[in-house]
Amino acid sequence: MDKAELLNLYEQMVxxxxxxxxxxxxYQKGKIGGFMHLYIGQxxxxxxxxxxxxxxxxxxxxxxDHGLAIACGLEPRLIMAEMFGKATxxxxxxxxxxxxxxxxKKFWGGHAIVGAHIALATGLAFADKYRQSDAVTLCFFGDxxxxxxxxxxxxxxxxxxxxxxxxxxxxxxxxxxxxxxxxSGVTEMRQKATxxxxxxDVCDGMEVLAVRAxxxxxxxxxxxxxxxxxxxxxTYRYRGHSMGDQRPYRTQAEIHKWQAEDxxxxxxxxxxxxxxxxxEMDAIDDRVKHLLDxxxxxxDESPFPAQTEIWTDIYAPGSPAAIHN
Amino acid sequence: MAITTMAKAIAQAMAEEMERDSRIVVWGEEVAAAGGTYxxxxxxxxxxxxxxxxxTPISEGVIVGAAVGAAMNGLRPIAExxxxxxxxxxxxxxxxxxxxxxxMFGGQFECPIVIRTTSGGGRQLGATHSQTVEHLxxxxxxxxxxxxSTPGDAKGLxxxxxxxxxxxMFVEHATMYSDKGEAPEDVNYVLPIGKSDVKxxxxxxxxxxxxxMVSISLRAAQQLSAxxxxxxxxxxxxxxxxxxxxxxxxxxxxxxxxxxxxxxATYGLSAEIATRIYAECFDYLDAPIERVxxxxxxxxxxxxxxxxxLPKVEDVIAGVKRVx
Numbered sequence: 124m125d126k127a128e129l130l131n132l133y134e135q136m137v138x139x140x141x142x143x144x145x146x147x148x149x150y151q152k153g154k155i156g157g158f159m160h161l162y163i164g165q166x167x168x169x170x171x172x173x174x175x176x177x178x179x180x181x182x183x184x185x186x187x188d189h190g191l192a193i194a195c196g197l198e199p200r201l202i203m204a205e206m207f208g209k210a211t212x213x214x215x216x217x218x219x220x221x222x223x224x225x226x227x228k229k230f231w232g233g234h235a236i237v238g239a240h241i242a243l244a245t246g247l248a249f250a251d252k253y254r255q256s257d258a259v260t261l262c263f264f265g266d267x268x269x270x271x272x273x274x275x276x277x278x279x280x281x282x283x284x285x286x287x288x289x290x291x292x293x294x295x296x297x298x299x300x301x302x303x304x305x306x307s308g309v310t311e312m313r314q315k316a317t318x319x320x321x322x323x324d325v326c327d328g329m330e331v332l333a334v335r336a337x338x339x340x341x342x343x344x345x346x347x348x349x350x351x352x353x354x355x356x357x358t359y360r361y362r363g364h365s366m367g368d369q370r371p372y373r374t375q376a377e378i379h380k381w382q383a384e385d386x387x388x389x390x391x392x393x394x395x396x397x398x399x400x401x402x403e404m405d406a407i408d409d410r411v412k413h414l415l416d417x418x419x420x421x422x423d424e425s426p427f428p429a430q431t432e433i434w435t436d437i438y439a440p441g442s443p444a445a446i447h448n
Numbered sequence: 449m450a451i452t453t454m455a456k457a458i459a460q461a462m463a464e465e466m467e468r469d470s471r472i473v474v475w476g477e478e479v480a481a482a483g484g485t486y487x488x489x490x491x492x493x494x495x496x497x498x499x500x501x502x503x504t505p506i507s508e509g510v511i512v513g514a515a516v517g518a519a520m521n522g523l524r525p526i527a528e529x530x531x532x533x534x535x536x537x538x539x540x541x542x543x544x545x546x547x548x549x550x551x552m553f554g555g556q557f558e559c560p561i562v563i564r565t566t567s568g569g570g571r572q573l574g575a576t577h578s579q580t581v582e583h584l585x586x587x588x589x590x591x592x593x594x595x596x597s598t599p600g601d602a603k604g605l606x607x608x609x610x611x612x613x614x615x616x617m618f619v620e621h622a623t624m625y626s627d628k629g630e631a632p633e634d635v636n637y638v639l640p641i642g643k644s645d646v647k648x649x650x651x652x653x654x655x656x657x658x659x660x661m662v663s664i665s666l667r668a669a670q671q672l673s674a675x676x677x678x679x680x681x682x683x684x685x686x687x688x689x690x691x692x693x694x695x696x697x698x699x700x701x702x703x704x705x706x707x708x709x710x711x712x713a714t715y716g717l718s719a720e721i722a723t724r725i726y727a728e729c730f731d732y733l734d735a736p737i738e739r740v741x742x743x744x745x746x747x748x749x750x751x752x753x754x755x756x757x758l759p760k761v762e763d764v765i766a767g768v769k770r771v772x
Contacts, residue, residue, distance in 0.1 A: 181521070215554030226556045231520060233553075236544050242510040243545065246517020246525075253473065253499065253523060276510035283505060436555035437589050439613035443642040444592050444689040 124332075129394060132174055132331050134407045136166040136387050139190045141411055142199060143362075145419065146189065146206065146220075150366050154423070155206045158235075159220040162190030164361035167386030168293050169194045169263070171334025172356065175342055176261060179229065181247045184263040186221035186235040187360075191263060195230035197223065199418035209425035216428045217436065238264065238271035241290070245277050248286040248351075259287045259345045261338075267298025269312050278351070282319040285350040289341045290316065292355045293328065299364045300372045316353030328358030329384040332393075449600070449630040457599035457631045458488040458564075458620065461606040462526060464635045466496050469524065472610065475502040476511060476528025476564070485530055486566065486625045508534050512541035512563060516615075520549060520557045526610065532567040532619065533579050546615040547590030561616070562609045567595070568621040568660055568710055569758050575746035578754070580711035582619040582659075583720075586687035592641065593687040595619040597662035599629035604639035605685060612641060621660040642689035646698070650678030653768050654698040656721055657708040658684040661759065665708050668764035679768060687717065695721070696728050703734035704771040708764055713741035740767040 143161045150159055162169065165187075173182060173194035184191045192202055197213060205212025206220050213225050224232040231247060234240035244262035251258040268274055269292060281288045292312040296303055304310050313323035322344065326337040334356055341352040359381040363370045370378075391404060438444045452460070466472045474480075474492055480503040483490035493501040504511050508529055515527035529535045535542065542563065549557045569578035586593040592614055596602035602620070609616035631637075647662055648669055655665045662683045669679040680698045684690065699705050705725055707718035718739040725737060743757040 183517075213554070214552065214556065217554050218552050222552050224553045224556055226553075231517075231557075232549075234545075236540055239509075239513065239540055239545060242513020242541060243517035243520070245510060246514035246519070246523075247521045248517075249514060250518040250521035250523045253518075273509050273513065276505070276507035277513070279505055280507060280510045280514060284502070436551045438550070439558065442612070442614055443640070444614060446589055 130403065130407065132170055133390055133394060133404060134411060135170045135194055136331065136390065137408055138199065138411050138414070139166045139170070139193050140387055142193065142415055143189060145415055147366070149419070155220065156208065157219045157221070158186070158365050160187040160365050161360070161362040162187055164381065164386070165293060165295060165328065165358045166190060167331035167334055167390070168328040168356045168358045171331040172261060172291055172338040175335050175338035179256070179258045180342070181229050181231055181251070181258060181260040182263070183231040183240050183244050183247060183260065184233065185237065185240060185265060185268065186233070187265070188221065188223050188233040192223040192230060192233070195225070195228045197225045197228055197230060199414055200421040201225070203418040203422035204425050207422040207425070208427060209422055210428040210432070211421070211425040215432065238268040238273035240264070241268065241277040242273045244288055245281050245286055248281065248288040249284065252287055257346055259289060259342055261289050261291055263291045263293055265298065266292060266294040266296065266303045266307070266312055269315050270298070270307060274315070278316060278319045278321060281351040282321055285348070287345045288351045289338070289345055290351060290353045292353070293358050294355055295358050295360045297364070297373070300368065302372070311355065313353055313355040321351055321353045323353035323355065325355040325357065328356035329386045329389060331386060331390050449632050451628055452599050452631045453625065454599045454602055454620070454627045455487040455490070455625040457603040458606055459490050459492065460631070461603045461610070462489065462492060463495060465607055465610045466492070466500065468635070471522065471524045472526060473500045473502070473518070473523055474526045474528070475504050475515070477504055477506055477530050479503060479528050484528070488564070488620070488625065489528065508537035509541055512538040512546065515561045515563070516541060516545045516549065516559055519559045519561045524560045524610065526562045526564060529563055529565040531577060531622070532565045532581055533577055535563070535565055542585065542591070542617070543588055547588045550614070551590060558613055559615045560613045562618050563615070564618045564620065566622045567619045568623060569742070569747050569754060570623045572749055572751055572754055574749045578747040580742065582617065583687055583711060583717040585617045590615070591688060592616040593619065594685060595621070595659040595687065596685065597647070597659055597683050599627060600631040601639065601645070601685065603631045604637050607638045608641050611638060619659070624660055639685070642686050642691050644685055644691040644694050645683045646680065646694055647683045648679065648681040650680040650702070652678045652702055652704070653680070653771055654695065654702045654705040655679050655681045655708060655764070655768070656684065656695050656705060657681065658687065659710065661708045661710055664759065664761055665764050668761045668768065671761070672765060672768055677768065677772065692721065692724055695725065699725055699729045700732045703732050706738045706740060706764065706767040706771060708740045708759060708767070710759060711742055712744050713739045714744060716741060735771040738767045738771050740764050
């Protein structure tokens with residue numbers, strides 16, 4: 124990787140971290156509504172994995188989607204405006220925090236029914252294979268989603284049909300408030316892929332370059348037409364499942380242990396050892412802060428959607444099924 | 449026009465559309481090698497090959513989910529759910545995804561899928577395999593729901609469903625696959641979306657119905673005609689979007705209506721239609737609107753009991769007589 128690429132990984136992770144901290148504040152101020160799930164702690168997982176894709180490869184994820192949206196290149200302005208429920212948001216204010224998407228970045232959402240998007244991913248992958256495109260689909264989900272029927276139906280179909288899909292489990296140890304070992308027969312999620320004859324790999328999700336390396340390997344395998352691949356990224360969310368979760372179900376010691384391996388701090392140290400200057404990173408931090416301030420200002424000043432917007436986008440334009448006031 | 453069966457008309461509609469548009473793919477349980485459990489996909493795999501016509505695992509959630517994903521990514525899948533009772537296993541994909549991906553993402557994604565499925569009782573399959581529940585899906589904005597009553601309609605309506613840029617539940621009746629009727633051979637025979645059809649004219653009572661209950665109502669009307677009672681029968685064809693203009697027009701002439709549905713009346717299709725007629729045609733009302741429907745029990749296996757529970761010709765005749 125060249126210097127610019129390394130700094131780009133750093134910048135994306137910092138953008139996610141600082142944006143999530145802002146989101147937390149804005150949620151408490153009532154600027155952002157609904158359910159919101161922060162990605163803090165998991166930055167290296169999303170950034171590392173997505174950095175291994177080509178621009179025509181698909182990314183789809185669950186409701187903890189802010190980080191992957193940034194990794195896929197969505198403009199912070201459009202993300203922030205969406206969370207503010209504004210007309211200028213990436214989904215015109217109709218999706219919110221859990222349903223970010225941008226088709227121009229091949230970022231297919233943002234889906235809030237646990238596991239359902241794993242089924243959608245098989246369809247995305249099928250369509251590319253059918254058109255004889257070499258695009259692959261990266262489907263992200265949490266450890267909690269491996270217990271739902273969709274996961275098993277989708278992995279089985281992908282294996283049976285040799286679909287070009289990388290299933291990426293971000294194992295952050297908890298499904299909502301429940302530790303995975305209490306609700307799963309196995310604690311290594313990749314064992315579940317073995318049942319479908321799928322090759323798998325695992326990596327330290329706090330190390331962005333490690334994540335990138337295993338994802339590159341997985342994508343190469345899938346793109347060569349050998350069928351789907353399963354990745355387990357071991358990671359940790361510092362915050363609760365969603366806002367208002369006080370995290371009584373885990374110890375401070377556990378949180379501190381993971382924070383000691385902070386993905387951004389670790390990568391910063393790595394870059395310094397590689398000869399990068401602290402000033403280079405400080406400059407990035409400043410640029411990101413400005414970018415986020417600008418995004419928040421943009422979101423704040425943008426108008427809410429017109430009331431008539433409620434009737435749009437339900438059916439195709441001109442469909443006789445279109446609903447009118 | 450050629451005489452054909454319901455199953456053949458359905459297969460023909462798909463074959464013609466697949467010929468026209470290479471983005472159309474067909475998948476479901478037993479649809480490919482076997483040609484469908486009811487023969488409605490007969491010949492498709494031979495004609496279009498295994499990359500376009502695929503057998504799936506018995507996995508309703510991913511049958512629909514993969515169709516939604518493929519549709520978002522540019523294809524136009526036709527996914528078969530063998531029975532509407534199994535569509536309950538795909539309810540989340542149909543309602544939370546197919547019906548919502550366009551609006552929830554601000555119009556970025558399209559979902560041009562057709563979910564072909566089979567509804568209805570009358571085959572002694574017991575309570576879990578005999579339900580008539582298509583109206584449940586018609587509850588949700590974002591979906592279209594259509595149920596044909598003749599082979600000709602099936603062909604024209606399925607082609608309309610396939611050409612729709614929005615998700616359509618295409619609901620066939622389990623006992624009608626070998627019904628015979630005329631079906632136009634014109635490849636551009638496409639019926640309009642959201643238009644009902646007057647299947648019989650009459651001046652005395654308006655019967656509003658769809659799918660198999662159209663033929664049951666026609667038989668009832670024939671018997672009533674012998675007694676001098678003339679029924680007008682309106683086949684809704686589409687449960688969403690619902691076209692009640694011809695119903696209002698008819699009601700303003702007859703001042704009496706019977707709504708015939710195979711499913712349960714409680715919270716059912718007839719409740720919706722009756723409400724709308726009451727609101728639109730209040731000044732024309734000469735009798736309370738009658739509903740003919742299935743008895744509110746899980747359908748039993750035993751032949752005579754099942755027959756007793758399902759609406760039949762005599763029930764429609766009795767319903768008509770109650771409004772006169």
